[in-house]
Each structure stands twice: as structure tokens, then as C-alpha cells.
Amino acid sequence: MGAPLDTIILGAGTAGLAALREVRKRTDRYLIVNEGPWGTTCARVGCMPSKALIEAANAFHRRHVFEEFGLRGSEGLAADIPAVLQRVRALRDDFVQGALEATEGLGAHALSGRATLLGPRSVDIDGTAHATRSIIIATGSRPTVPKEWLAFGGRMLTTDTLFDQPTLGPRIAVVGLGAVGVEIAQALARLGLEVAAFTTGKTLAGLSDPAINAALAARLRQDLALHAGAKAELREVPGGIEVRSGHHRVVVDQVVAAMGRTPNTEHLGLDSLGVPLDERGLPAVDRQTLQVGDLPVFLAGDANAQVPVLHEAGDEGHIAGMNALAAVPARFERRTPLSIVFSDPQVAAVGQRHRDLEAAHTVTGTVDFADQGRARAAQRNHGRLNLYAHAGTGRLLGAELCAPGGEHLAHLLALAVQQKLSVHGLLGMPFYHPVLEEGLRTALRDAARQLPPAAESDLATCTAIGVAALD
Numbered sequence: 001m002g003a004p005l006d007t008i009i010l011g012a013g014t015a016g017l018a019a020l021r022e023v024r025k026r027t028d029r030y031l032i033v034n035e036g037p038w039g040t041t042c043a044r045v046g047c048m049p050s051k052a053l054i055e056a057a058n059a060f061h062r063r064h065v066f067e068e069f070g071l072r073g074s075e076g077l078a079a080d081i082p083a084v085l086q087r088v089r090a091l092r093d094d095f096v097q098g099a100l101e102a103t104e105g106l107g108a109h110a111l112s113g114r115a116t117l118l119g120p121r122s123v124d125i126d127g128t129a130h131a132t133r134s135i136i137i138a139t140g141s142r143p144t145v146p147k148e149w150l151a152f153g154g155r156m157l158t159t160d161t162l163f164d165q166p167t168l169g170p171r172i173a174v175v176g177l178g179a180v181g182v183e184i185a186q187a188l189a190r191l192g193l194e195v196a197a198f199t200t201g202k203t204l205a206g207l208s209d210p211a212i213n214a215a216l217a218a219r220l221r222q223d224l225a226l227h228a229g230a231k232a233e234l235r236e237v238p239g240g241i242e243v244r245s246g247h248h249r250v251v252v253d254q255v256v257a258a259m260g261r262t263p264n265t266e267h268l269g270l271d272s273l274g275v276p277l278d279e280r281g282l283p284a285v286d287r288q289t290l291q292v293g294d295l296p297v298f299l300a301g302d303a304n305a306q307v308p309v310l311h312e313a314g315d316e317g318h319i320a321g322m323n324a325l326a327a328v329p330a331r332f333e334r335r336t337p338l339s340i341v342f343s344d345p346q347v348a349a350v351g352q353r354h355r356d357l358e359a360a361h362t363v364t365g366t367v368d369f370a371d372q373g374r375a376r377a378a379q380r381n382h383g384r385l386n387l388y389a390h391a392g393t394g395r396l397l398g399a400e401l402c403a404p405g406g407e408h409l410a411h412l413l414a415l416a417v418q419q420k421l422s423v424h425g426l427l428g429m430p431f432y433h434p435v436l437e438e439g440l441r442t443a444l445r446d447a448a449r450q451l452p453p454a455a456e457s458d459l460a461t462c463t464a465i466g467v468a469a470l471d
């Protein structure tokens, strides 16, 4: 081994590329190594192709409200599934190209191959050992599929293979209804496929508030057959794959396994670090520094299995990149939790979730979008938003929602939670008319009614005038 490098980054996904940006500002004695295709999970098989598919599905699904709008002829519309998938791939390729630009021109700094740890200061890359002062592990995650299901071959899909299919269905099962399962199941159903969706639990899309979960379940049931509460078992039968769950039985052509993701860490040699590993084989990672124990090793993004969403992977890559080259790792305050599921209505969780809160100290403000003016005008009046505030101070703590325009409402709420605003403080902000945010105001007013009266004068807390469209 030659003189040690300053750092080696394992994995060129969102976290690895964010780390690379910090590392390149500080040294040119580094390597970034990636196993398999470059271009990031997000662009290749994750956030971006899934959103492209969802947009096509929702555009087609809008035909169901055309009659209500007075628009005729929607029965003439058809979803050309191969063409839909072709557009998804064309967009995906463009997004991947963008991601590839981040590593263009790195020359000998970028290696393709599998990296394995030999210890906290040494990495094997395809048979060659490299000495290094620090290591950034950002190896991501992959879809979890039970081994025995692999026997179904090409009919067993995951998000790694779904977007590359020439066509789909017509009968499809989605097993697992976390964020990814809900998005994919609804999108495929809205494209006209016959979708049966299964989950062992009762909660969907990571929600913990029963009222919001019920709102989502009700909407999903309009699009697909939803089976919750029992394990799905698969077997080969004449004509397809049989999926059984409790009393339900369905035969399908393809199955999408959406049962969560497994960190890509089991082949990394983490045991060579000499720190305890948990039952998943992962070491404890400090969320503020991303450091593993007091070693010069940092674990960022999906690989640490803490908060597997893109903006967190990016933040963690930056933190790991800075700390890997710092004399003393800095502690970073993390942003307000924010997650969004691109179902229709969109699901989001902000700040503290329902399950984290003590009922005795929490006030919940609610709004049902069935009667919300702007949502009614758009024929999108479905869903509910619950926001949580501290019963003593009125400070906003968090929210769960399944609501039209949920991605925007969630960002507004995240801003308020991170800025430590109170219900009364947020009610003091202007609300234009007619907008979906007036629905948020209804929930804030509901919370305000349950809180001690605010000392400050607050125009927006005047009694509602009782006209639904203006409330």
C-alpha cells in the first residue's frame, strides 16, 4: 500500500455525490468507488421514474371527473402502457445523464468496483488494498425480496426492474404498502391495470394517525383491491401467480415486491471495524456527525437505515464529507423531519408524528377537505389534515395529512415547525383566497379553539364567517 489517501467514498449515489462535493473542496487525495451502474438510485430506479409514472397515471385518471366538469368524450381515452413506460424511461435517462455529470472528469479518482472494508483505515477495491485516513460509506439500499419469491423469475418485479418492462399486467399484485408500495399500486391501478395490494399491517404509507390512515385507505379502495392485516403468500397456479392473504385470493400475471429496502452493508466487512453490530449487522451511527463510534468512518444515506429519503441522504453526505476531513467531527443540527408520499391525495408527515405525541399534552386541529372551497372547485375535495400543537404553549409540533396539494402544505408546515411557530403565530400569516392553504387555516383555527386564548391580537383568529367556501 502507498501513502494513505485522505478519504475513500464508497458508493456514488445521492449521499456519496454530496460527500464528494465537500471532499473535492478540501483535498485531491481521495477515491470514489461505485459498484454497478452509476447515476444514483433516485434518478435510475427511484424518485424520478416513479414520479414520471405517477404523473401519467394521474393525468389519465382525471378523465373520471370530466363529466362532472361538463367535458364530454373521455370514454375515448386509452392508456398505451408501452408508450407510458417509454416516456418514463426517456425522462429517466435524462435525469441519469444529469447525475452522471457529477463524476465526469474525475479520472483516476473514480473507480467502478466493489469496495470492502479491511479495517477503519483500509479499503479493498476489487482485490487491491488502499490505505486511507478516513472512509465514507454511502452504499445505499436495495429492494427486499423473500428468497423463495425469486423463483417467479421475470414476473417478480421490484422498482429496480419495473420501469424497464416493455409492458405490464393486466393483473398485478403489489405486496407491501409503505411509501413506495402505495405510490406504485395506485399509479398502476390508475393506468387501468387490475391491481390487488397487500400489507401485513393496518397502516399505509408510513402513517401513524388513524384518521389520516383511514382517509388514505378510503381513497385507495376506489382505485384498487386493498387487503390489509395478513401476510401475503405466493404460489404458482395454472394461469399465473396466486396471492393469498387471510380470506382473500387473487391470481395475477406479475407481482411487485415493495416490502421495504435492505441496506447494502452485509458484504462490506463492517465486522472489521471492531465495533458492535446490531441484529441488522449495522454499527451505531451518531445522527449529528454520521460517525461510527470514534473511528474515522462515516455512514451516510440509505446505508445507515435511519431516514431513507433523498434530502436526508444529501444532508448526510455533506456532513460525512465535511467530517471525514475535519480534525474534530462537527455536530450538525438536523432539519425538521419531512416525508411525502406521491399518492393522490398526497400523504405527508412533518415534525413529530401522531405516534410520538403524548395525548395529554397535545391539541389536534383537523380539516376535512371534502368541504374545502378550492378543492371542490377542482374536484379534488378528498382527504384530511391533522396538525399537532403543544397544549400549553400552542407551539406547532407536527402534522400528518392525506390532502390535495399535500406536498406544498407539508413544506409550509415544515417551515412553521422548524421556525418554532405557534398555532396563533401561523394564523397571523396572510392566507390568500381561494387556496388549499385555507384548509390548513381551518385546521389551525380548530386547534386554536382548544388552546388557551392568545395574548396577542390576531386578526386571523376572528370567528369564521360560516361560509364553507371562505372558511
Ligand SMILES: Cc1cc2nc3c(=O)[nH]c(=O)nc-3n(C[C@H](O)[C@H](O)[C@H](O)COP(=O)(O)OP(=O)(O)OC[C@H]3O[C@@H](n4cnc5c(N)ncnc54)[C@H](O)[C@@H]3O)c2cc1C
Binding pocket: 010, 011, 012, 013, 014, 015, 016, 033, 034, 035, 036, 037, 038, 040, 041, 042, 045, 046, 047, 048, 050, 113, 114, 115, 116, 138, 139, 140, 141, 159, 180, 264, 267, 268, 300, 301, 302, 303, 308, 309, 310, 311, 313
Ligand atoms: C421507487 C422509489 C421511489 C423513491 N421516491 C422518493 C421520493 O419521492 N422522495 C425521496 O426523498 N426519496 C425517495 N426514494 C428514496 C431515495 O431514492 C433514496 O433515499 C436515495 O436515493 C438514497 O441515496 P443513497 O446515496 O443513500 O443510495 P444510492 O443512490 O442507492 O447509492 C448507493 C450506491 O452505492 C453503490 N454500492 C453498493 N455497494 C457498494 C460497494 N460495496 N462498493 C461500492 N459501491 C457500492 C450502489 O450500487 C449505488 O450506486 C425513493 C426510492 C425508491 C426505490
